Amino acid sequence: MNKLTREDFTRLDQIDPLAEVRDEFTLPQDLIYFDGNSLGPLPKRTINTLETMIQKEWGDGLISSWNKENWINMPRVLGNKIATLIGAKSGEVVVVDSTSVNLFKVLTSALLLSKNRRNILSEAGNFPSDLYILESVNKMLGESYERYLIEESDYEIDKYIDASTAVVMLSHVNYKTGRISDIKRITSVAHEKGALVIWDISHSVGVMPLDLHNCGVDFAVGCTYKHLNGGPGAPGFLYVHNSLIEKVSQPLTGWMGHIQPFEFAADYQPANDIGKYICGTPPIIAYKAIESSLAIFEDVSMKVVRDKSIQLSEMMIRLMQQECATFGFELFSPRNADQRGSQVSFAHNNGFSIMQTLISHGVVGDFREPNILRFGISPLYMRYVDVWDAVICLRQIMQTDEWQSEQFNQRSFVT
Amino acid sequence: MNKLTREDFTRLDQIDPLAEVRDEFTLPQDLIYFDGNSLGPLPKRTINTLETMIQKEWGDGLISSWNKENWINMPRVLGNKIATLIGAKSGEVVVVDSTSVNLFKVLTSALLLSKNRRNILSEAGNFPSDLYILESVNKMLGESYERYLIEESDYEIDKYIDASTAVVMLSHVNYKTGRISDIKRITSVAHEKGALVIWDISHSVGVMPLDLHNCGVDFAVGCTYKHLNGGPGAPGFLYVHNSLIEKVSQPLTGWMGHIQPFEFAADYQPANDIGKYICGTPPIIAYKAIESSLAIFEDVSMKVVRDKSIQLSEMMIRLMQQECATFGFELFSPRNADQRGSQVSFAHNNGFSIMQTLISHGVVGDFREPNILRFGISPLYMRYVDVWDAVICLRQIMQTDEWQSEQFNQRSFVT
Numbered sequence: 001m002n003k004l005t006r007e008d009f010t011r012l013d014q015i016d017p018l019a020e021v022r023d024e025f026t027l028p029q030d031l032i033y034f035d036g037n038s039l040g041p042l043p044k045r046t047i048n049t050l051e052t053m054i055q056k057e058w059g060d061g062l063i064s065s066w067n068k069e070n071w072i073n074m075p076r077v078l079g080n081k082i083a084t085l086i087g088a089k090s091g092e093v094v095v096v097d098s099t100s101v102n103l104f105k106v107l108t109s110a111l112l113l114s115k116n117r118r119n120i121l122s123e124a125g126n127f128p129s130d131l132y133i134l135e136s137v138n139k140m141l142g143e144s145y146e147r148y149l150i151e152e153s154d155y156e157i158d159k160y161i162d163a164s165t166a167v168v169m170l171s172h173v174n175y176k177t178g179r180i181s182d183i184k185r186i187t188s189v190a191h192e193k194g195a196l197v198i199w200d201i202s203h204s205v206g207v208m209p210l211d212l213h214n215c216g217v218d219f220a221v222g223c224t225y226k227h228l229n230g231g232p233g234a235p236g237f238l239y240v241h242n243s244l245i246e247k248v249s250q251p252l253t254g255w256m257g258h259i260q261p262f263e264f265a266a267d268y269q270p271a272n273d274i275g276k277y278i279c280g281t282p283p284i285i286a287y288k289a290i291e292s293s294l295a296i297f298e299d300v301s302m303k304v305v306r307d308k309s310i311q312l313s314e315m316m317i318r319l320m321q322q323e324c325a326t327f328g329f330e331l332f333s334p335r336n337a338d339q340r341g342s343q344v345s346f347a348h349n350n351g352f353s354i355m356q357t358l359i360s361h362g363v364v365g366d367f368r369e370p371n372i373l374r375f376g377i378s379p380l381y382m383r384y385v386d387v388w389d390a391v392i393c394l395r396q397i398m399q400t401d402e403w404q405s406e407q408f409n410q411r412s413f414v415t
Numbered sequence: 416m417n418k419l420t421r422e423d424f425t426r427l428d429q430i431d432p433l434a435e436v437r438d439e440f441t442l443p444q445d446l447i448y449f450d451g452n453s454l455g456p457l458p459k460r461t462i463n464t465l466e467t468m469i470q471k472e473w474g475d476g477l478i479s480s481w482n483k484e485n486w487i488n489m490p491r492v493l494g495n496k497i498a499t500l501i502g503a504k505s506g507e508v509v510v511v512d513s514t515s516v517n518l519f520k521v522l523t524s525a526l527l528l529s530k531n532r533r534n535i536l537s538e539a540g541n542f543p544s545d546l547y548i549l550e551s552v553n554k555m556l557g558e559s560y561e562r563y564l565i566e567e568s569d570y571e572i573d574k575y576i577d578a579s580t581a582v583v584m585l586s587h588v589n590y591k592t593g594r595i596s597d598i599k600r601i602t603s604v605a606h607e608k609g610a611l612v613i614w615d616i617s618h619s620v621g622v623m624p625l626d627l628h629n630c631g632v633d634f635a636v637g638c639t640y641k642h643l644n645g646g647p648g649a650p651g652f653l654y655v656h657n658s659l660i661e662k663v664s665q666p667l668t669g670w671m672g673h674i675q676p677f678e679f680a681a682d683y684q685p686a687n688d689i690g691k692y693i694c695g696t697p698p699i700i701a702y703k704a705i706e707s708s709l710a711i712f713e714d715v716s717m718k719v720v721r722d723k724s725i726q727l728s729e730m731m732i733r734l735m736q737q738e739c740a741t742f743g744f745e746l747f748s749p750r751n752a753d754q755r756g757s758q759v760s761f762a763h764n765n766g767f768s769i770m771q772t773l774i775s776h777g778v779v780g781d782f783r784e785p786n787i788l789r790f791g792i793s794p795l796y797m798r799y800v801d802v803w804d805a806v807i808c809l810r811q812i813m814q815t816d817e818w819q820s821e822q823f824n825q826r827s828f829v830t
Contacts, residue, residue, distance in 0.1 A: 050700075
């Protein structure tokens with residue numbers, strides 16, 4: 001292969017069908033942002049949307065906006081918008097609470113459905129919060145489930161799924177490695193054995209095409225503050241296959257999940273739709289930011305997004321080989337694009353201080369214990385030339401000993 | 416007593432020590448707002464706070480703001496601000512999730528602490544969501560608790576509390592009647608019998624002095640979108656007495672409640688402080704609105720607020736007797752100010768359409784089934800003359816048959 005030059009990257013930007021979408025975002029000048037998988041940037045339109053929401057809807061409309069501005073239906077309305085991105089049907093998705101709270105709900109739902117089956121299958125490398133919730137739900141249900149945490153949810157997983165498996169609970173894209181687990185295949189294997197599946201799609205929604213309903217996925221949860229750009233800590237969402245919605249129950253039975261919240265009935269009767277997963281009153285300002293950011297996706301094909309994600313990632317991996325091969329970085333994500341989500345991770349023994357140094361030079365990725373440099377790939381606003389500039393910056397850092405200075409070795413709370 | 420005139424009300428406004436606080440709020444002209452107990456109005460300062468948060472902290476700061484703007488500590492920092500309003504110590508309160516989700520957590524905590532006791536005591540007229548959560552927690556814990564719902568938590572309650580009582584779970588101020596339950600007395604009675612208490616202070620925080628720690632209250636939950644003016648659906652808060660924090664556990668064990676969230680440890684180890692009640696990533700935009708609205712309380716004495724609340728309510732009740740005695744309204748709140756929170760409720764068979772008509776005339780209260788007109792009293796921005804104008808408006812409406820027209824009889828989803 002020819003040696004890559006900056007011109008190769010600028011040429012790709014010139015023919016990028018998503019190039020104009022970058023204008024939708026406010027991105028600080030001279031900053032290259034590889035951390036959209038932690039916190040997506042601010043969409044320009046969100047500034048006005050929130051100003052209107054705050055001053056007109058809340059300030060002027062006050063309590064009447066629950067009806068007049070349809071605040072009351074936002075969990076379902078935004079759920080339907082997300083449904084179009086993940087291959088769900090209308091009525092299968094609701095935006096509510098946080099991803100962890102939602103996992104608590106759907107895992108309980110799934111276990112209550114699966115009656116006598118007593119095994120839960122997940123991955124040791126799953127996002128820790130998901131595993132904490134698994135333990136906690138088991139505790140709430142009387143410690144009656146066995147948990148099996150396999151190393152990797154590839155073909156190996158098949159032999160662990162059997163007639164005792166209640167639930168297979170996995171992440172679509174691993175938060176550290178970026179490795180994809182095959183939703184379609186694993187869901188199908190699980191269903192053959194009569195098990196239910198729960199997928200956490202936090203790291204794939206907004207950057208990969210998904211086809212949850214057609215794959216028969218039973219439950220899913222996900223996040224809106226990463227690639228959906230809904231704002232820091234924006235509410236999560238959950239999906240339930242429409243064939244299950246009538247049957248399922250969940251334990252966080254707050255009034256907003258009641259079939260008639262404003263009748264203030266003495267007894268809880270759940271909504272007869274996905275709204276049964278709503279609990280307390282939803283934070284409307286946060287919802288408006290999600291609504292605004294989702295509008296950007298209306299004109300965007302997820303296939304085109306995925307194509308660009310792969311090409312950005314491939315170019316990064318090739319350029320790292322070309323420019324940084326001698327510095328001890330090890331590709332920690334799968335080399336095969338089909339098995340890799342929208343991030344590229346590298347292991348390096350000095351990963352923490354190297355990433356801190358990079359950030360100080362305006363290239364923002366993040367670090368994950370114990371030694372992982374994580375670069376999120378966000379096709380909506382990332383340019384090919386950003387990849388070039390970032391890798392060259394990294395090479396220059398490695399050529400000096402700057403990253404060894406003390407200031408880059410102090411661990412802060414969040415990286 | 417002399418007949419009240421509008422001048423009596425304007426005179427009270429002239430000597431009102433809180434008169435200037437009204438300037439802190441954006442209130443639509445020609446609107447009289449008696450619904451701060453449903454949704455508080457927009458504080459002016461919140462407009463700028465959110466603009467800065469959105470454009471500078473999120474837009475420019477991106478992921479770095481979790482550290483640099485201290486987003487990560489907001490649940491605890493805002494908790495400590497609320498602590499000063501409710502007589503809690505620093506470290507006893509955290510702002511997180513919704514009131515219903517928080518009740519799920521603390522009720523579970525309390526039941527896990529109380530081991531062999533098998534009775535839960537509450538009120539039939541408690542806010543329905545609280546009772547729904549009670550049922551649900553019982554279900555999650557194997558349906559092993561008896562629930563006793565008494566009619567009113569006055570002195571009657573004493574005889575129901577005994578050595579089998581695990582938890583007494585009540586609202587401080589009843590959402591329909593405005594009736595106060597005596598936190599100090601009931602907590603003390605419960606403790607004498609070895610039971611734990613949980614208080615829902617959603618309707619009293621921000622309008623009444625509270626003294627939770629000194630009363631020995633074990634757990635409390637509350638709301639920030641009513642009298643704290645934190646915005647529609649703003650996150651709730653919870654309080655745990657500091658003598659219990661080390662001992663308690665709760666089931667929503669998300670990563671943000673972990674002692675070291677960013678170590679991504681395989682096993683959940685709860686934070687050793689009130690932060691153990693945090694679950695998923697908190698919605699920071701919503702938190703900033705709360706932070707801003709809480710700042711208004713820094714210069715305000717809760718005793719002065721309570722005094723004005725009582726006087727506004729007394730004037731309203733007297734004026735209703737003077738102007739509307741013949742129209743069939745029945746005072747539904749306690750007549751004794753010591754037993755009444757910051758609202759005045761009236762029962763009327765045509766309550767729904769009368770309230771709709773009032774709202775169409777710019778006097779905004781709300782309606783609760785089956786026949787309750789609810790007027791929230793918000794001393795921070797309410798003028799005495801608002802009470803006069805509202806009651807005169809109501810009299811004029813009752814003197815015509817306007818409220819009988821069809822448009823005011825259509826039930827909308829939220830009132």
